[in-house]
Amino acid sequence: MTAARLEPPAALLRPAGDRARRFATAVGNVLAPIGRGIRRVAGPVLRVITPVGWIVLGLGVLAVVLSVAFGWQEFTFLGMVLLAAVLVSTLFLIGRSSYGVLIELNPRRVVVGDRAMGRMVVTNTGSRKLAPTRMELPVGRGVAEFPLPGMAPKQEQEELFQVPTNRRAVIVAGPAESIRGDQLGLLRRAVKWAEPVELFVHPRTVRLASSAAGLVRDLEGQVSAKITNNDLAFHALRPYVPGDDRRYVHWRTSARIGQLMVRQFQETRRSQIIVVLPTNAAFYASEEEFELAVSCAASIAAQIIRDGTQLDVVSERGAWRTRSVSSMLDSSCRLEYGETEGFGGFREFVRERTRRLPAPSVVVTVGGSRLGPGEIRSVQTLFGADTTHLGIVVEEGEPARLGAVGGMQLLTVGRLEDLPGLFRGLSS
Structure with missing residues (x-):
């Protein structure tokens, strides 16, 4: 008599598990559109409740539940007061606004430390009078608040504001938001107006000698x-x-x-210059040192563009726009200290960012005090033997020096004002 073959428990449970997964998938496919529809309808309603409002609403519901469960009249009174406060707050959201908002920055491009002013003009574009409200305008990382009075049809209200320009950056002003809400901050409805406007805070630069600051040395036409x-x-x-x-x-x-x-x-030969500026924090002693390196690279690039020489500037994020001095400086404003983009090292970064560029006649590397001469020299093998290499190491407070390492000119810059003198020494 042959013994019956017993299936292991795992083999018996596998079909049931497969059926459960298929059932769960089918239910998810049915409920997903329903959930998206609920979020689409309820989302705008739920977004008007502030964190404080959610706390008050939750405490009100909890107090009502406790009063029903235990019969405590004190919790009944507390729950009714809290829920009534939320209900009364909804009255402050009633009404529609009809604003026309214009945001202007003058000028749109400034140098670090220069004064930049902004203007916001709000117009009642509707046919009825608008109640007083509050307008919020994000400016960079801050928010400017402007109380608006009741405005008759076609009435304008002008507000001025100052933009901080103490650091190189791209500062975005806008979009403006009109705020409706209660005085307790339980509910808040914000409506966006106008498009954001960018202010470019350029790095400080210095003017260098002509002829690509002595770098090209009559390569054009050689x-x-x-x-x-x-x-x-x-x-x-x-x-x-x-x-x-x-x-x-x-x-x-x-x-x-x-x-x-x-x-x-x-x-x-036609002169083609590549300026390399890493943003990796590992190559700089501080963020201030990085800002000095950006100023040095921008000063060199600006002079090369003025001389009409072909130029490419690369950082971890990619190539800068170098069609004009203004576009180049705009690109420099978008650099962020500490960007790495996943490159394994300095040489790999230079190889990846320059391999699609025309063969250069001059490569200028600008870095911080932690970018050693060996790392700067390591990129020489990426280019032809005819390519001239120049290294610039910025180190705040150090005296200006002009030297040579392995046949490569190496400049040490302690202040931005040292740069013109060092380049005059190169061309002499």
């Missing part, structure tokens, strides 16, 4: 050893091959030897 089919510096003649441009056929020689010959040229 003849290189590379042979090309189309340039200015004639090199030699070679036999014609299909596909060659017939404009470069040397007809006199071709007629003499009985074979088509075309001109070859030596490629002339």
Whole structure:
């Protein structure tokens, strides 16, 4: 007689578990649209309740439950008072506003420490008088509050405010919000008006000597050893091959030897400068040192752009916009101290950010006191032998120095005002 085969408990439970998961998935698929619909309808209502309002509402419900459960009249009175306060607060939310809000910043671009003023003009665009309210305007990390009086139709109210510019940044003003709510702060309804406006607080810069601050050294138009089919510096003649441009056929020689010959040229170099500025906090002793490095890099880039030399500036976030001095300085405002973007080291960061850029004739690396000469020199192998490398190390309070490490010029900058003198020393 053969013994019956017993299934292990896990094998018996597996089908039941699969059925339970399928049932749960089906229920979730049915309830998900319902939940989204409830959130869409109830969300605007629930958002008007402030944290204080939720506390008062919760205590009111708890007091009513305790009074029903234990018959305590004191809790009945407390619950009714708290719930009545929430109910009365809803009366302050009734009504619709019709505002036209204009936010202006003058000027839109300033240097660190310069004064920047803003103006907010509020207009009643409706056909009826509006009750007094409060307007909140986010400015950077702060919020400016302006009490608005009752406004007749088409009436304007102008409010002025000052924007702090003590640090390099992109400061966003707006959008403005009109606030309706009770005096206890239980309920609060905010309506946004107007679009946010950006204020660019540029870093401090200094003017450097012309000709790319002595970096280019007449590279523009220099003849290189590379042979090309189309340039200015004639090199030699070679036999014609299909596909060659017939404009470069040397007809006199071709007629003499009985074979088509075309001109070859030596490629002339065009100056292409890359400025590298890391934002990783590991390369700086402090945030103030980083700000000095940003000012140095922006000063160099601004002079190169004024001289009309091709320029790229890269940081961990990516390449800056360098179409004009203004756009370059705008890009510098968006840098944040401590950004790493997941790069394993300084050399990897430079390789990733420059591999799609044109081959440079000069690479300028600007970093803090914790970016050693060895790390700066490690990027030399990423570029050709004809590329000139310049390292700039900022170290607050240190005397200005001009030296050389392994054939690379190395500048030490303690103050922004030291930069012009050091570059004059480079070009001399």
